[in-house]
Amino acid sequence: MHLDFSPQDQQFREEVRAWIAQAYDADLRAMMAQSKNGYLDKAGQVRWQKALHARGWAAPNWPKEYGGPGWSATERFIFQSELAAAGCPPVSPMGLKMVAPVIMKYGTPEQKQRFLPPILSSDVWWCQGYSEPNSGSDLASLQLRADHGSDGDGEHYILNGSKIWTTHAQWADWMFCLVRTSRESKRQEGISFLLLDMHTPGITVSALPTLDGPMPGQQEVNQVFFENVRVPVANRIGEEGKGWTYAKYLLEFERGGTYSPMLRKQLSKIAEIAAEQPGDDGGRLLDDPVFRRKLAALHLRAAALEAVELRVFSGVESGTSIGAASSMLKLTGTETLQAASELAVEAAGPAALPFVQDTWAELQGRDAQPRVGPDYAAVLAPRYFNYRKASIYGGSNEIQRNIIAKLVLGL
Known part of the structure; x- marks a missing residue:
């Protein structure tokens, strides 16, 4: 999909890049490099979110009247893409992305005044x-x-x-x-x-x-x-x-979201790993045609997902409810993330094995062996195991298929 951005959009992209280069410091980058699930510990997460809040960018989807930046769909897409390209952590979704929209739509004026400001500033978790x-x-x-x-x-x-x-x-x-x-x-x-x-x-x-x-x-x-x-x-x-009505509204925000920028970052990392690892013929794994076919297939899935995301978010900009489209995004996004985590472990090969063994040793209460291997391998096996849950939380993907069959296909 080819997008032509206006000069104003390009200027906004440069503004976002400059801010990330200043705010996403070496300490945060080091913590993120060892994250199994894409988030930091609480202290690091709060520090990052407060930096976003200070810039006015903690809640790109919030209406301006509640403290959002008032961005267009294009600006939100550029912002999320640049964060993902830099490897920044996402914000913790429970407050900013999930309960806040429910409070905005269904809460009393007193509840909005009490809860929304500390959610926006990450003072309340x-x-x-x-x-x-x-x-x-x-x-x-x-x-x-x-x-x-x-x-x-x-x-x-x-x-x-x-x-x-x-x-x-x-x-x-x-x-x-x-x-x-x-x-x-x-x-x-x-x-x-x-x-x-x-x-x-x-x-x-x-x-x-x-x-x-x-x-x-x-x-x-x-x-x-x-x-x-x-x-x-x-x-x-x-x-x-x-409450069931409010819960279904919230689930549109939990199940929807942007997956493609995260996938592009992960696929780029997989290519870096494969360039360092040997293939069966003694050359680089990245040059192996079977591996390249798997990587290319995931790039195509990520590109298709991005096209759907842009179409959905464009509809949201004009006031259209996400509805069943959130189930499509959740289904495709989580399964593609799982596939990417599998290919990352495959790319690392034996380098990921000590960390698989560590996981089992720790769960069984045994002493883990000293970890030996490249730094990037430390999170690949934990991330693979962690992403097994992605097709279950927010309503299992089997449930999402039922929703799509009923509301989209009319079955």
Whole structure:
């Protein structure tokens, strides 16, 4: 796809590049080079997001009235492309990209005033309370109880149950959470959407080990337990029992997004690795026709994905809802990311093996062997394992295919 940018767009691109060169310093680059999932530890992530906020660029998709930069779709595309090309970390999505749009659309004026500014400045960290031990892709079956209570402090809900696979709950100050407030109607109609303070008595966060193995500062998912946790009714978004509507709106932002810039960066790295590794014939792996065919196929998938992203985001610019297109982006984007992580491990070959063995040793409680190999290999196996979840979170890709079949193909 060929795009002709205006002189103003080119000037904006140079402005973004100059800012990245100054703000994305050597320390942040070193941390990012050893990230298994594309994010930094909390201190590094907050530092990066506060730098974006100081420049007014933390929330490119936010309306200007709430502190967004007021960019066009082209400017947002240029901005995301330049961040990806430089290898910058993405912003943590739970606050800026997920709960904030829900608060903007369905929250009260008081909720907007209270929650949106600290989300924008990254002063308050959020996590998502959707999945439960027996409610994953079938989210409507969730069971976390929210019973009504009332005392001198006013009306509140009393929560009992648990949430699971809660990303960065150990860092979070607040959670946006789906709870069951009624069992008398259809499952979807008994769900409400609450905002809750993670420091409330009765909340316990328990870390969950994952297949990608522990890496310093990169522990990711947790189970969160609620025992008689009191949440003010004033922290409910919208009407009681309408949480399913708000959750579906939020999922458009979780499932959508830009995958192609990240893929281009990863494919470029794979080519660098393959240029250093020997092929079966003794030459460079990058010159092997079978490997080049695999790499070219991923470049084509990334280019096709970019075309769809541009078409979708152009529609959003004119006021069109993302709708089922978010399922298409999520499905194609996550599966292409997984394929790229597989090809990266293949490119590294034996250089990635010590890190695979390390992961198993750490999960089994054994001492890991000293790590030997090029620096880039340290994250390839953990990233491969980490991306296995990409086709599950946000609604499994099997569910996305059902949505596409129903809403797009009419089956």
